[in-house]
Amino acid sequence: MTADKRKVKGDFSDTGALEKQIDEMVYALYGLTPEEKKFLKR
Numbered sequence: 001m002t003a004d005k006r007k008v009k010g011d012f013s014d015t016g017a018l019e020k021q022i023d024e025m026v027y028a029l030y031g032l033t034p035e036e037k038k039f040l041k042r
Contacts, residue, residue, distance in 0.1 A: 027037050
């Protein structure tokens with residue numbers, strides 16, 4: 001088994017930080033305003 005495959009089998013119970021990072025990338029991609037971000041975070 002390669003090192004990359006071992007990483008994939010890790011513990012994914014705490015994904016909050018990664019999800020937040022992805023959210024911010026999507027907001028930037030679509031050029032959302034702070035008001036629009038607040039609406040989506042409800």
